[in-house]
Each structure stands twice: as C-alpha cells, then as structure tokens.
Amino acid sequence: MTGKAHCYKRDHINTDEIIPARYLNMDKEADLAKHAMEDIDVDFLNKVKDGDIIVAGEDFGCGSSREHAVWALRGAGIRAIVADTFARIFYRNCINNGFLAIECKQISEKVDSGDELTIDIENGIIINSSKNEQYKFLAIPGFAREIIDAGGLLNHIAGKVK
Amino acid sequence: MGSTITEKILAAHSGRDNVKPGELINAEIDVIMCHDVTTTPAIDMLAEKGLSKVAYPERVVVMPDHFVPNKDIQSAEMVAKIRRWAKEQGIEQFYELGRHGVCHALLPEQGHVRPGKTIICGDSHTSTHGALGAFSTGVGSTDLAATLVTGELWFKVPETILFRLSGKLGKGVYSKDVILEIIRRIGVDGALYKTMEFTGELIDDLSVEARMTVCNMAIEAGGKSGIINPDQKTIDYVKARTDEPFELFTSDPDAEYSQVIDIDVSDLEPIVAFPHLPSNGKPVSQVGEILIDQAYLGSCTNGRIEDLRVAAEIMKNKKVANNTRMIVVPATTDIWKRANKEGLLDIFMDAGATVSSPTCGACLGGHMGILAAGERCISSTNRNFVGRMGSPKSEVFLSSPATVAASAIAGKIADPRKYL
Incomplete structure (x- = not known):
C-alpha cells in the first residue's frame, strides 16, 4: 500500500487526543472521523486523504482503551500507522480491526509530512519515494498477521463460535 | 526457576x-x-x-x-x-x-x-x-x-x-x-x-x-x-x-x-503531576504558586470512602477558596451512603463544595464538571492529557485526595501536610 505521510514528531499521542471523550457518545466511523485529532491538529481532516498514513514517535495510542480511536482514524481515511512504538491496548485494537499498525524504530525522525510511503508487508520494508530511502521494520507477528488477514478478530473467531 | x-x-x-x-x-x-x-x-x-x-x-x-x-x-x-x-x-x-x-x-x-x-x-x-x-x-x-x-x-x-x-x-x-x-x-x-x-x-x-x-x-x-x-x-x-x-x-x-x-518511600513528599502527562510529577514543595479554578475529588483512582475521609478531615470547618469551586463524586452508591452517614458530605457541602451522583463524569471530560479554556483543575483522577477534562486549553494537575482538599481551601495548589 502507498500513501502520503502525516508526521507527528512527538511521543505519547494518546487516545484522548485522537478522539476526545466528549464524542464517545457516538461509535460510527463517519461520525467519529469528523473529530479525529481535533484537539492537537485542527487541520487534520482537511489534510488527510483516503489511503494516507500516520507517522509518529513512541507510545502511540497510550491512555484510554477506546477503540473509537482506531475507528476515528480509519473513518478519516488513514489506512496505516507507523510509529516508533505503540501503546499496548491501541496496538491490540488495531490488530483486532485488521488495521495496519507497524513498529519501526526512529521512523518519526526520518519521515516528514507529505512524504510518499509504500509499506511492503511481505518484505518488512517501508519505501520513502520522496526521500529515496528505505526503512526496515519488525515483521508483524504471525498470529497478528492471521487476525489482520482475516479482516479482524471477530472474523478470525467466527468459525470457532458458529 | x-x-x-x-x-x-x-x-x-x-x-x-x-x-x-x-x-x-x-x-x-x-x-x-x-x-x-x-x-x-x-x-x-x-x-x-x-x-x-x-x-x-x-x-x-x-x-x-x-x-x-x-x-x-x-x-x-x-x-x-x-x-x-x-x-x-x-x-x-x-x-x-x-x-x-x-x-x-x-x-x-x-x-x-x-x-x-x-x-x-x-x-x-x-x-x-x-x-x-x-x-x-x-x-x-x-x-x-x-x-x-x-x-x-x-x-x-x-x-x-x-x-x-x-x-x-x-x-x-x-x-x-x-x-x-x-x-x-x-x-x-x-x-x-x-x-x-x-x-x-x-x-x-x-x-x-x-x-x-x-x-x-x-x-x-x-x-x-x-x-x-x-x-x-x-x-x-x-x-x-x-x-x-x-x-x-x-x-x-x-x-x-x-x-x-x-x-524507599520514607522521605516521599506529596506529588503533583503537571500537565499534560502523569509522569510530570513534582514534590509539592517545588510546585510554586499555581492558582486553581476547580478541585475534583472522585474517580476509580481516588473516589473511595478512605479518600473522602481524608479530604473531609482537611476540609472540616473550612471553606473552599473564593476563586475555586470543588466537586466531590463518591465513586459508588454505597460509598455515597456511607459518606453521608459519617457526615462527610455535610463537611464538603458546608465548605462550599458540591456533591454529585457517582459517575466517571468529568474525569474524562464527559460531563458534570467540564473545564473552560484557560482553567486549571487539581484532581484526584488518573490522567492529565490535553483536553482530558474539557477544553484542550485547560490544564489538569493530578494529586492525592488530601492535596486536592488542601488546594481547594487554599485556592492554589497546597501542601496537605500543613492542614493535617
């Protein structure tokens, strides 16, 4: 997949910032998307196009377990997040939604907003065609791949339950 | 092993x-x-x-x-x-x-x-x-x-x-x-x-x-x-x-x-975590003069009966400062009832605080005590992220219930040890 990077060169972007709690009386992606990142990046919705990628520093998605954070970003058109590291619950939520969350050390120092990134999952490489650079990332663990490939945890367990 | x-x-x-x-x-x-x-x-x-x-x-x-x-x-x-x-x-x-x-x-x-x-x-x-x-x-x-x-x-x-x-x-x-x-x-x-x-x-x-x-x-x-x-x-x-x-x-x-x-906690002082991360803790003696608009006592972190008792002990026969308002949220119905029986709710309300029904409420900026832009809150809750309790331009300082109570009386972040 290929998309334009929106880079946040800081750590600990938390789920309150991604989708403030005042909007947790809603849970549809389209409704949540209207307020994604609004407290820290008022222009976010104007800048983002379908297929774009968020790049950030360490501990992305820390704080509240609200899965609404994944839905808000996906609803806004984001198709993957590449961060130095992720907070645990947010990372689970991404996998469980079949949404790409990729850990790539120091990515936030190397990429700038507007760079065109291609994520090659099979080979574990991110290609930055704007800067003519490549970054290796840790392979997504096998079990997580299975869940992502199934389109999320509920699809993955559906056979078991039925 | x-x-x-x-x-x-x-x-x-x-x-x-x-x-x-x-x-x-x-x-x-x-x-x-x-x-x-x-x-x-x-x-x-x-x-x-x-x-x-x-x-x-x-x-x-x-x-x-x-x-x-x-x-x-x-x-x-x-x-x-x-x-x-x-x-x-x-x-x-x-x-x-x-x-x-x-x-x-x-x-x-x-x-x-x-x-x-x-x-x-x-x-x-x-x-x-x-x-x-x-x-x-x-x-x-x-x-x-x-x-x-x-x-x-x-x-x-x-x-x-x-x-x-x-x-x-x-x-x-x-x-x-x-x-x-x-x-x-x-x-x-x-x-x-x-x-x-x-x-x-x-x-x-x-x-x-x-x-x-x-x-x-x-x-x-x-x-x-x-x-x-x-x-x-x-x-x-x-x-x-x-x-x-x-x-x-x-x-x-x-x-x-x-x-x-x-x-070793022997020399530990009361800690106040500054905006906008819970890791921004400072000993209360190094806080300086920080005026507060709201004091919040409640939440899954510190809204239990022991928390209310400690705060009430500090607030007994005292008044919430003129520049400050205080919200007390007993975390459960039973805690509310016990606090009522023990006279704690009277102490809070006589001091000028308000007491609400149990709710997560303002801790996550949901309702019942949202902050306006520029306002500061000392809170017994768990998070002080940007916009956590309301406006993204508000500020949350995390502390113990005792520090919340002392600060409510002082109208600024205060050392609870001076009130016990």
Whole structure:
C-alpha cells in the first residue's frame, strides 16, 4: 500500500487526543472521523486523504482503551500507522480491526509530512519515494498477521463460535 | 526457576502447567465487566457478524458509569441498548442507576473481584483489580466482543517488573503519591506491555483500597496490568463481600523478573503531576504558586470512602477558596451512603463544595464538571492529557485526595501536610 505521510514528531499521542471523550457518545466511523485529532491538529481532516498514513514517535495510542480511536482514524481515511512504538491496548485494537499498525524504530525522525510511503508487508520494508530511502521494520507477528488477514478478530473467531 | 503470580494465574486459565513471558495463550476469562462507552459497539459488531449469543452470561457484570446519569440523548440510547441486550442474553448482574458506581470501584466493592481470577473490561483502568491478586487488564471493544461470545481471550504472557517498596509513608503522603512517584521515575511507557508487581513493607501496610489506587494507575506507565500478592487483608476484604470460592496464587521467591526496582518511600513528599502527562510529577514543595479554578475529588483512582475521609478531615470547618469551586463524586452508591452517614458530605457541602451522583463524569471530560479554556483543575483522577477534562486549553494537575482538599481551601495548589 502507498500513501502520503502525516508526521507527528512527538511521543505519547494518546487516545484522548485522537478522539476526545466528549464524542464517545457516538461509535460510527463517519461520525467519529469528523473529530479525529481535533484537539492537537485542527487541520487534520482537511489534510488527510483516503489511503494516507500516520507517522509518529513512541507510545502511540497510550491512555484510554477506546477503540473509537482506531475507528476515528480509519473513518478519516488513514489506512496505516507507523510509529516508533505503540501503546499496548491501541496496538491490540488495531490488530483486532485488521488495521495496519507497524513498529519501526526512529521512523518519526526520518519521515516528514507529505512524504510518499509504500509499506511492503511481505518484505518488512517501508519505501520513502520522496526521500529515496528505505526503512526496515519488525515483521508483524504471525498470529497478528492471521487476525489482520482475516479482516479482524471477530472474523478470525467466527468459525470457532458458529 | 519459579513463576510470578501473573504467570501462575495465566497458566491455570489456559490449561498449562506453566507459561513464560512472550508465549501466546488463550486464557479463560472469569469476569467480563461491561460499561456504557465500550460495550455498545461490541454489541453492534457481534450482531453484525451474527455472533450474538453470550457464552457465559453468569460471568458478565454490567456497570454503566461513564456518562450516567445519562448526559444526553445519545448516552441514554447507549445504556438503553445495553439494558435490552443484557435482558435478551440473560445477564442478571446489571447495576442500574441507584446501585451504580464507577465500575472499578464498584466491581471489587460488590464482591466480583476474587484472587486468582482473570478479569477484562473495555477500559484501561481495569488494572485496578490486580490489587486483589487477580489478573486484570483493559481491552478494546473487539476484544470485549470476542470474550463475550467465547469466554476466552488471546494474550501474550507479559514480562513482570517487580517494585519493592520499603519504608513508611509520612503524614499527608498516600498511595497515590507513591504511584505518581513510580510513574515519574519510569515514565508513561516505562512498563509498556509489562505487568507491574508491587511488593514490600509499604504494600503490606496499605489498605486494600489504597492498593487499588496503585494498581489502577499501572496503565499510566503503559503496563498491561498491576498486581499484588494476596494476603490476609485481601482475604478479609473479599470474604466480607462474597461466599464464592477462590484460589490464592503468589509469586515464587525465585520467579524471574525483567527488572527489579527498589523504592524507599520514607522521605516521599506529596506529588503533583503537571500537565499534560502523569509522569510530570513534582514534590509539592517545588510546585510554586499555581492558582486553581476547580478541585475534583472522585474517580476509580481516588473516589473511595478512605479518600473522602481524608479530604473531609482537611476540609472540616473550612471553606473552599473564593476563586475555586470543588466537586466531590463518591465513586459508588454505597460509598455515597456511607459518606453521608459519617457526615462527610455535610463537611464538603458546608465548605462550599458540591456533591454529585457517582459517575466517571468529568474525569474524562464527559460531563458534570467540564473545564473552560484557560482553567486549571487539581484532581484526584488518573490522567492529565490535553483536553482530558474539557477544553484542550485547560490544564489538569493530578494529586492525592488530601492535596486536592488542601488546594481547594487554599485556592492554589497546597501542601496537605500543613492542614493535617
């Protein structure tokens, strides 16, 4: 997949910032998307196009377990997040939604907003065609791949339950 | 090599003799707690997939708390949906308004937390219940949904950091100050993916409620869970609330830890965490002059009866400063009633504070005490992120209930030791 990077060169972007709690009386992606990142990046919705990628520093998605954070970003058109590291619950939520969350050390120092990134999952490489650079990332663990490939945890367990 | 309490509980719940950090397991879940915000999407996504039958209704405990009493039409619809769903599914453990409370205070109080059990909830502060020797962790709505229909959930067995806490707390210093100090030292991702196990003389001395405050904020250091080996205090607390059986697991002396951190709390001061991270703690003596607009006493972290008693002791026959307003939110209905009987609510209201129904409310910027731009709040809650309690231009300072009470009287962040 290929998309334009929106880079946040800081750590600990938390789920309150991604989708403030005042909007947790809603849970549809389209409704949540209207307020994604609004407290820290008022222009976010104007800048983002379908297929774009968020790049950030360490501990992305820390704080509240609200899965609404994944839905808000996906609803806004984001198709993957590449961060130095992720907070645990947010990372689970991404996998469980079949949404790409990729850990790539120091990515936030190397990429700038507007760079065109291609994520090659099979080979574990991110290609930055704007800067003519490549970054290796840790392979997504096998079990997580299975869940992502199934389109999320509920699809993955559906056979078991039925 | 021995095992930690966490490894033992996870092994016992996944049909294994033992497990090691990094292993992937499917663990049986004993208690599935559901609150308003994260359960509604779980119900919808299960219906969408045609997976609507809850596997073990008797393991499910429903406790709407975030936006109750319903703050608006959407919130009312959310709880209405959960109420219908619980009825359809034969879920009998439903804490309706009038028996309600902040779920992490209510769950142990009502005897649903027992040592050795596994607990999940679609809420990050589920780490609280490790204080009773259970494995308890926060998850998202999809994890919650999957657990509702299968009774189990996948986990990577976490590494454990052992915190050996020695010394005795000085006057005016509480378990909240200890966990704020720990987070100040290791950072908000210092325990990322890991379990934080707390032990030592300090933990032995703490009440079960005070231990809950410590485990509650494990997530603020990125932890998967917080846990404390059960002792006689734990057993007494649980047996006073339930006749259900439980098994005690404890860490072996030769258990393997990824890190051991020793902290002597003898000289610890009250800590205030500055905006906008819980790790921005400063000793209260170094805070300087910070005027506050609002003081908030409540939440799953510090809204229990002991917290209200400490604050009331400081506020008795005093007044909230003119430039400040104070909100007191007893975390559960029982706490509210006890505080009322003990005269604590009178003390707060005579001081000029207001007392509300139990709710998560303003802690997460939901309702009942939202901050305007430029306003500052000293709060006994757990997070001080940008916009956490309202306007993205407001500021939240985290502290113990005692520091909240002292600050309310002073109208600025104040040292509670001067008021005790």
